[in-house]
């Protein structure tokens with residue numbers, strides 16, 4: 672019989688990664704489907720064509736995780752958007768039962784799910800994308816978004832006891848530099864705010880594939896300015 676955990680469509684599995692959970696060797700699970708359509712998203716297959724991708728059986732993943740348990744104690748669940756799946760808590764429980772710590776990547780559109788996962792002690796780390804300033808959120812996400820929900824997720828994460836980071840992907844021409852600083856000011860008391868570089872590959876809006884990412888020195892300058900904004904308030908770090 673299929674369990675609720677099996678109802679979460681797993682479309683990708685990386686057995687070992689050093690980059691998806693900073694400082695940890697982790698396995699990474701990709702769930703299919705997302706409720707946003709960020710035009711710059713480079714996971715367009717997972718968002719738009721996930722039904723065409725083969726499901727990876729949870730039993731296979733668990734078998735591999737058990738085999739590598741000596742080396743891997745961390746699992747990252749990313750997407751797509753994992754919180755759109757009602758079976759997510761059951762899926763995470765399967766990993767917790769194996770004694771693994773779990774990081775969840777989210778777009779922050781389901782604060783109720785975040786609260787439930789938090790209350791059930793199912794997640795150890797949350798990474799939430801903040802797409803841009805809240806007053807233009809639909810532009811960043813490609814769909815209408817109730818920003819009260821995004822605010823609720825940010826508040827829950829910042830006031831809760833689960834370790835976390837916020838992140839923004841900076842896309843030239845789409846974001847203005849001041850958009851990034853506006854987000855930094857909004858979450859100025861956050862522990863961490865990472866700047867992610869845009870990758871012009873396989874984007875939801877194909878025209879974004881012609882955009883050249885910011886040069887490294889520009890990214891460095893933006894990171895320094897963000898760090899300054901955060902540190903003015905609470906010495907938080909932007910990496």
Ligand code: SF4
Pocket residue numbers: 705706707708709711712713714718750751752778
């Ligand atoms: S970047 Fe946007 S569209 Fe892509 S998976 Fe994340 S939230 Fe969904």
